[in-house]
Amino acid sequence: SDLVGLDTLVANTAYLKAQHVDRNELKKQRHSLTLPKPKKSSALQLVGGNKYESLCERQPIGRKLFQQFLLASDLQYVAATEFLEDLNRWSIAEGETREKAKQRILTKFFRPESKSFLSYLTGEAAEKCRNLSEKNFDEVTMDQIKEATRDFLRGKPFSEYLKSPIFYRFLQWKEFEKQKITSKYFYEFRTLGKGGFGEVCAVQVKYTGQMYACKKLDKRRLKKKAGERFALLEKKILEMVDSLFIVNLAYAYDSSTHLCLIMDLMNGGDLRFHIYELGERGIRMERVVHYMAQITTGILHLHSMDIAYRDMKPENVLLDAKGQCRLSDLGLAVELPKGKTICQKAGTTGYMAPEILKHDGYNACVDWWALGCSMYEMLAARLPFKDFREKVQNEEVTRRTLEDDVKFEHRRFDAPSKDIIRCFLRKKAQYRLGFRDDPRKHVFFKNINFLRLEAGLVEAPWVPKSDVVYANNVDKFRDTSEDEDIMLDAKDEKFYQEFSTGAVSIKWQREMIDSGVFDELNDSSQNGLGFENVWA
Numbered sequence: 001s002d003l004v005g006l007d008t009l010v011a012n013t014a015y016l017k018a019q020h021v022d023r024n025e026l027k028k029q030r031h032s033l034t035l036p037k038p039k040k041s042s043a044l045q046l047v048g049g050n051k052y053e054s055l056c057e058r059q060p061i062g063r064k065l066f067q068q069f070l071l072a073s074d075l076q077y078v079a080a081t082e083f084l085e086d087l088n089r090w091s092i093a094e095g096e097t098r099e100k101a102k103q104r105i106l107t108k109f110f111r112p113e114s115k116s117f118l119s120y121l122t123g124e125a126a127e128k129c130r131n132l133s134e135k136n137f138d139e140v141t142m143d144q145i146k147e148a149t150r151d152f153l154r155g156k157p158f159s160e161y162l163k164s165p166i167f168y169r170f171l172q173w174k175e176f177e178k179q180k181i182t183s184k185y186f187y188e189f190r191t192l193g194k195g196g197f198g199e200v201c202a203v204q205v206k207y208t209g210q211m212y213a214c215k216k217l218d219k220r221r222l223k224k225k226a227g228e229r230f231a232l233l234e235k236k237i238l239e240m241v242d243s244l245f246i247v248n249l250a251y252a253y254d255s256s257t258h259l260c261l262i263m264d265l266m267n268g269g270d271l272r273f274h275i276y277e278l279g280e281r282g283i284r285m286e287r288v289v290h291y292m293a294q295i296t297t298g299i300l301h302l303h304s305m306d307i308a309y310r311d312m313k314p315e316n317v318l319l320d321a322k323g324q325c326r327l328s329d330l331g332l333a334v335e336l337p338k339g340k341t342i343c344q345k346a347g348t349t350g351y352m353a354p355e356i357l358k359h360d361g362y363n364a365c366v367d368w369w370a371l372g373c374s375m376y377e378m379l380a381a382r383l384p385f386k387d388f389r390e391k392v393q394n395e396e397v398t399r400r401t402l403e404d405d406v407k408f409e410h411r412r413f414d415a416p417s418k419d420i421i422r423c424f425l426r427k428k429a430q431y432r433l434g435f436r437d438d439p440r441k442h443v444f445f446k447n448i449n450f451l452r453l454e455a456g457l458v459e460a461p462w463v464p465k466s467d468v469v470y471a472n473n474v475d476k477f478r479d480t481s482e483d484e485d486i487m488l489d490a491k492d493e494k495f496y497q498e499f500s501t502g503a504v505s506i507k508w509q510r511e512m513i514d515s516g517v518f519d520e521l522n523d524s525s526q527n528g529l530g531f532e533n534v535w536a
């Protein structure tokens, strides 16, 4: 890194500086921003169908506004909201804090004389509520009462909310969310990596300061190599995903030359780089456990939506500035119809499961095999069936994968790590860990609290240095290809429109909340503005 060129130095400086944006300065620049008036047609579309989960739970702004509505309503609604909040706090708390949270819940919500007593409960849930004490306060019971509370909120409170001025505010946010996105929406910084159809660079949203990565796909190159279908598939899958452990999509738009995917910025380098390029090869156990827990949770999230990832390998696991990891590059991911298998060979040599290599039908279980290979690699700095930089024919790797037992010669392996790898590397998919048994239950993960991990409360055991750019020098990514001879036509335009859907609701709403824009606009437009209610 002594040989960093001047170009790279300048690019790095601008990029690093952007990450320490002055929030007050941005706030000043936003002073004239206001929420638009919702269109009646789109409003009706949103209300149609009972979309309680999406409107009041999953969308972050929807959730906040629904809570705001409930807290300004009658005592029962307030109790229900506060109960769900406290319950959530209890479920992710540990030790003394957890005990305190439990006592608080018991006195506040389960004593008939308390004004927050859960009096809306009926039937079995009401019975449980009356008899609740220290002794029968457990996760199963609390889950039942939680579900009964959600059922209650889904009824009368939800239908009242849809007619309220606060819901009108939500519609204004949804209108804002639909704004057209162009390259003018972002500042662009240095290139971080290169893919098959173009480069990936860092960008920043001008009015929020939020940093993202932008994966650019060259329109002409896509057409030349018939990659359009795959680009659209990757975008659609990225858009469905909402996990702390997968690179999520925030915006999709197009410029005259490129399709652009705006995703979480992962500036800590990929795990392949961390295994091989930083002095001592391999990664120490404490970090491996943490990464494995996050990757496992990410894979389970994909599988819960019947998506097979098919490209599990350290190179595709990226670290963020805090040292937390996410799966990236969903270009090989596919949706599997429930219970069906596929045959098409896909993956990377050294990580492909026996059933793929034998051209048998396979399912999402191939990801657990590849995870076993990846974990082995993190510890031993080589693959189970292929040594580092070994010049070997694919046929031989296939033979070893199908026939050989895995050997554990590296000193980093201990009993639990060997066992979980053996379970992931069972040659028959139906005996493999992850096929039926939940990998999170394995002793290898005995020190991981998955609820806290999923809530983003577990700190990473290693944090990237904030003044280092974990990427190659910019001149490595210089584009040399020429696709000038390709002409784009009306049919292509139709596809670009299908791709360019703008902001992705959940990510965009979170950005509005995190950057403070949500609070600012809500406050400023509430000042004495008894706004028109379309439903009145």
Ligand code: ADP
Pocket: 192, 193, 194, 195, 196, 197, 198, 199, 200, 213, 215, 247, 263, 264, 265, 266, 267, 318, 328, 329, 330, 331
């Ligand atoms: P392709 O599918 O064409 O291989 P990738 O999605 O793998 O493209 O991206 C290419 C490279 O860009 C990656 O190897 C990585 O170095 C970098 N990159 C990709 N996504 C991100 C991201 N979200 N944050 C930072 N760098 C990224």
Ligand code: MG
Pocket: 195, 329
């Ligand atoms: Mg890639």
Ligand code: MG
Pocket: 329, 330, 331, 332
């Ligand atoms: Mg790809």
